[in-house]
Amino acid sequence: MTLQNDPLAALWMPFTANRAFKATPRQLKSAKDMHYTSDDGRQILDGTAGLWAVNAGHCRPSIVAAIQKTAAELDYAPPFQLGHPLSFELATRIADLMPNGLDRIFFTNSGSESVDTALKIALAYQRARGQGTRTRLIGRERGYSGVGFGGISVGGIVNNRRQFGTLLAGVDHLPHTHNLEHNAFTKGRPQWGAHLADNLEAIVALHGAETIAAVIVEPMAGSTGVLVPPQGYLEKLREITTKHGILLIFDEVITGFGRVGGATASGTLGVTPDMITMAKGLTNAAVPMGAVAVSRHVHDGVVEGAADGIELFHGYTYSGHPLAAAAGLATLDLYKSEGIFEHAASLHGYWEDAVHSLKGKRHIIDIRNMGIVAGIELEPRPGAPTKRATELFQKCFDNGLLVRATGDIVALSPPLILQKAHIDEMVGRIAELVETID
Numbered sequence: 176m177t178l179q180n181d182p183l184a185a186l187w188m189p190f191t192a193n194r195a196f197k198a199t200p201r202q203l204k205s206a207k208d209m210h211y212t213s214d215d216g217r218q219i220l221d222g223t224a225g226l227w228a229v230n231a232g233h234c235r236p237s238i239v240a241a242i243q244k245t246a247a248e249l250d251y252a253p254p255f256q257l258g259h260p261l262s263f264e265l266a267t268r269i270a271d272l273m274p275n276g277l278d279r280i281f282f283t284n285s286g287s288e289s290v291d292t293a294l295k296i297a298l299a300y301q302r303a304r305g306q307g308t309r310t311r312l313i314g315r316e317r318g319y320s321g322v323g324f325g326g327i328s329v330g331g332i333v334n335n336r337r338q339f340g341t342l343l344a345g346v347d348h349l350p351h352t353h354n355l356e357h358n359a360f361t362k363g364r365p366q367w368g369a370h371l372a373d374n375l376e377a378i379v380a381l382h383g384a385e386t387i388a389a390v391i392v393e394p395m396a397g398s399t400g401v402l403v404p405p406q407g408y409l410e411k412l413r414e415i416t417t418k419h420g421i422l423l424i425f426d427e428v429i430t431g432f433g434r435v436g437g438a439t440a441s442g443t444l445g446v447t448p449d450m451i452t453m454a455k456g457l458t459n460a461a462v463p464m465g466a467v468a469v470s471r472h473v474h475d476g477v478v479e480g481a482a483d484g485i486e487l488f489h490g491y492t493y494s495g496h497p498l499a500a501a502a503g504l505a506t507l508d509l510y511k512s513e514g515i516f517e518h519a520a521s522l523h524g525y526w527e528d529a530v531h532s533l534k535g536k537r538h539i540i541d542i543r544n545m546g547i548v549a550g551i552e553l554e555p556r557p558g559a560p561t562k563r564a565t566e567l568f569q570k571c572f573d574n575g576l577l578v579r580a581t582g583d584i585v586a587l588s589p590p591l592i593l594q595k596a597h598i599d600e601m602v603g604r605i606a607e608l609v610e611t612i613d
């Protein structure tokens with residue numbers, strides 16, 4: 176078949192069952208606020224903020240205008256040895272939103288790049304302070320930290336790793352915190368599980384603290400199916416890393432920008448890491464952009480400790496791109512002027528009650544929630560794991576609701592401008608459709 180006859184053939188789609196998709200394609204052609212419009216003209220309620228990203232809702236006019244204006248004014252400026260005002264302004268604005276002390280901002284273009292950047296900064300910092308033996312990186316089972324070699328090495332989603340060889344050397348993993356026996360149907364943060372952070376002491380004992388540069392975890396693991404941190408767990412990780420001179424990185428690519436409360440999960444939960452990675456909600460996903468917020472002591476350790484000249488041999492052609500910076504500034508303005516984080520926080524209780532009302536529906540073996548996020552876990556179909564969630568995703572889409580299927584879990588993370596009626600619609604539709612799946 177020629178490419179002209181098959182318009183879907185050329186595109187190799189990311190994280191997609193390409194053959195199945197191309198047999199029954201689903202395409203979106205426009206979006207506004209809480210909804211997508213499909214190519215066959217149907218309204219689809221966005222239960223996932225795109226991919227955990229469009230926190231302020233779709234195609235917001237002020238973000239569109241900022242991008243359009245900047246595109247006509249400064250299409251691009253090289254970020255190496257040159258600057259432009261928008262990226263400095265955005266860095267200052269992000270720094271203001273970060274927990275105390277994390278006020279040095281490095282720009283990237285995605286969550287994956289933010290993670291690899293943070294890991295590299297950790298190594299550079301340890302070396303700069305005369306601790307060059309600290310090269311090990313510790314991630315977590317079931318963690319998702321993007322798809323760079325750093326991210327998949329510290330990540331713990333087996334399918335994301337197994338096709339790609341030996342990955343980074345010198346990486347170890349904490350156990351994940353998922354446990355249905357103790358925590359099924361917990362509302363919010365489970366009481367059981369803080370002790371799992373003590374495994375870090377065992378890893379330190381095994382390798383020696385003098386070999387470990389950093390630990391990276393998502394404060395709430397999203398992509399693996401919404402694993403909510405047990406009470407006291409992140410605090411313990413902070414305590415143990417500090418005790419051993421190990422940097423703590425929170426991957427907040429999903430949890431940032433109002434998703435679980437305030438601007439960061441770190442600030443909301445009161446646990447301050449040494450670095451925070453972000454992306455997605457930073458620009459409302461309107462232009463790709465990521466960033467790493469770095470604590471002053473880590474930044475100064477690398478920058479002040481260096482000889483004259485470039486202090487960190489790292490960066491991207493598009494770091495702090497003008498269009499992304501413009502989108503980021505307009506997005507942060509919108510979050511503030513509309514009180515979007517506060518609005519979402521005012522719905523946390525309603526959201527929690529609504530999603531937990533699905534308990535008892537067919538196949539559902541757990542429901543987890545934090546902020547405006549929910550994970551609904553289905554019992555795997557015998558001999559065909561993941562199929563039920565995939566079928567529910569398809570049925571929801573066919574019936575006007577976008578959810579995210581990951582493994583046997585259906586995740587919800589709608590735009591934060593949602594109203595109670597949207598919550599009712601999402602939960603009502605899932606309640607009805609889950610009963611129709613075998």
Ligand SMILES: Cc1ncc(COP(=O)(O)O)c(C=O)c1O
Nearest residue numbers: 285286287319320321426428429
């Ligand atoms: C916690 C976390 N880190 C990193 C990433 C990777 O981000 P990106 O797809 O922008 O590279 C994601 C994406 O979902 C994520 O959830």
